[in-house]
Amino acid sequence: MSSKEKPTLGGTRIKTRKRNIAAPLDPAAFADAVVQIYLDNAGDLELIAKSLESSDLNFSRYGDTFFEVAFAGGRTQPGTIKPDEGERHPYSVIECEAKRDAILPSVIYIQKILRRRPFLIKNLENVMQKLLQSLELFEENERKKLAIFTALAFSQKLSGLPPETVFQPLLKDNLVAKGIVLSFMTDFFKEYLVDNSLEDLISLLKRGKVEDDLLQFFPSTKRSAEGFSEHFTKAGLVPLVEYNEKKIFEVKLKEMKSALTTQIVEESDVSEVIETVKQRVKDAKLPDIEVIRILWDVIMDAVQWSGKNQQQNANSALRQVKTWSKLLNSFCTSGNIELELIYKVQMQCYEDAKLMKLFPEIVRSLYDQDVLAEDTILHWFRRGTNPKGRQTFVKALEPFVNWLEEAEEEE
Numbered sequence: 001m002s003s004k005e006k007p008t009l010g011g012t013r014i015k016t017r018k019r020n021i022a023a024p025l026d027p028a029a030f031a032d033a034v035v036q037i038y039l040d041n042a043g044d045l046e047l048i049a050k051s052l053e054s055s056d057l058n059f060s061r062y063g064d065t066f067f068e069v070a071f072a073g074g075r076t077q078p079g080t081i082k083p084d085e086g087e088r089h090p091y092s093v094i095e096c097e098a099k100r101d102a103i104l105p106s107v108i109y110i111q112k113i114l115r116r117r118p119f120l121i122k123n124l125e126n127v128m129q130k131l132l133q134s135l136e137l138f139e140e141n142e143r144k145k146l147a148i149f150t151a152l153a154f155s156q157k158l159s160g161l162p163p164e165t166v167f168q169p170l171l172k173d174n175l176v177a178k179g180i181v182l183s184f185m186t187d188f189f190k191e192y193l194v195d196n197s198l199e200d201l202i203s204l205l206k207r208g209k210v211e212d213d214l215l216q217f218f219p220s221t222k223r224s225a226e227g228f229s230e231h232f233t234k235a236g237l238v239p240l241v242e243y244n245e246k247k248i249f250e251v252k253l254k255e256m257k258s259a260l261t262t263q264i265v266e267e268s269d270v271s272e273v274i275e276t277v278k279q280r281v282k283d284a285k286l287p288d289i290e291v292i293r294i295l296w297d298v299i300m301d302a303v304q305w306s307g308k309n310q311q312q313n314a315n316s317a318l319r320q321v322k323t324w325s326k327l328l329n330s331f332c333t334s335g336n337i338e339l340e341l342i343y344k345v346q347m348q349c350y351e352d353a354k355l356m357k358l359f360p361e362i363v364r365s366l367y368d369q370d371v372l373a374e375d376t377i378l379h380w381f382r383r384g385t386n387p388k389g390r391q392t393f394v395k396a397l398e399p400f401v402n403w404l405e406e407a408e409e410e411e
Helices: 027-040 045-054 065-070 100-116 116-131 142-154 163-170 175-176 181-193 197-208 225-234 237-265 269-283 288-301 308-323 323-331 336-350 352-369 374-383 390-410
Strands: none
Touching: 027 045, 027 065, 045 100, 045 116, 045 237, 045 374, 065 100, 065 116, 100 116, 100 142, 116 163, 116 288, 116 308, 116 336, 116 390, 163 181, 163 197, 175 181, 181 197, 197 237, 225 237, 237 269, 237 288, 269 288, 269 323, 288 308, 288 323, 308 323, 336 352, 336 374, 352 374, 352 390, 374 390
């Protein structure tokens, strides 16, 4: 071997590293194949589902493209809903009539596809988000079809479709401002409530993280409680209006209770607290009976209970009643409200063991402070309707009632 020859290893095979050769993406060919299956089966979704099942199409790679074909009839341009080049079919969701009977078969068909290929749920989410974020590019009638499809998808519990991924994309400022979102959600609510209860709808909205403020679907110029009631009453969704009014009412009650608690714990001047309550009642249009319930709850919640010492607890409770009697008196403006206050005292004493024996003393204190009238106490004693602990409390109050009746006879 000359010095210029390179040495070799006889009989040794040199291994070369294998390279992963990626197959080129071809969503257009996939879309054309799916469209052809639609055309070959003349839009019969049952036959189409069977043909897709027996095909060797790569759904794991082209899941988004498949749903574009199902919704729009063909492939759409990246980032838009505009049709891309290639074959199209006339049996898509967008081409159906805007009626539940026409759209429901598409929901059931997609459900079958998802059951066989559950990994496609993420692709369905992607395409639905894309469509909903582009609602302004659709005609009004097409938006209604999408709303009906979405409602039916949730009614049919479409393979775990997450509500959050559907509702959140709608909250784009430009869509809301143009009233497109409100129109879409109105159609959605009407369709969903055909098969489901209001409680089901509220549960769905909670999971979609939009239940706390339905006004966010309204353009800013119409974003008010009055605007909400007017719009959905006109749309025939009165139960939704009633639910929203109840929710607003509960929020205002909570806010009022929080403000009063702060003032009472800090022992603010009674006249200042009275003005606060009056302003809250005026702003929230709270009924008098609810006001007296809140006042009693807040006053008693602020009592400094000492633990097991019954006498100290009794003294603390009675001292609190006396301290805030002027506040109670300002809002006990009728016999019915006074009676409601007695019922409130009755329920608290019934439910709280440390107050059980204190009922007659509280009633006596409220009478002495001119919060409760004699007639109201006698009415409760003779004809009270709340049965909770009634027999015990009537017996306990009997000596005081006898005293009232004797005093009345002497007069």
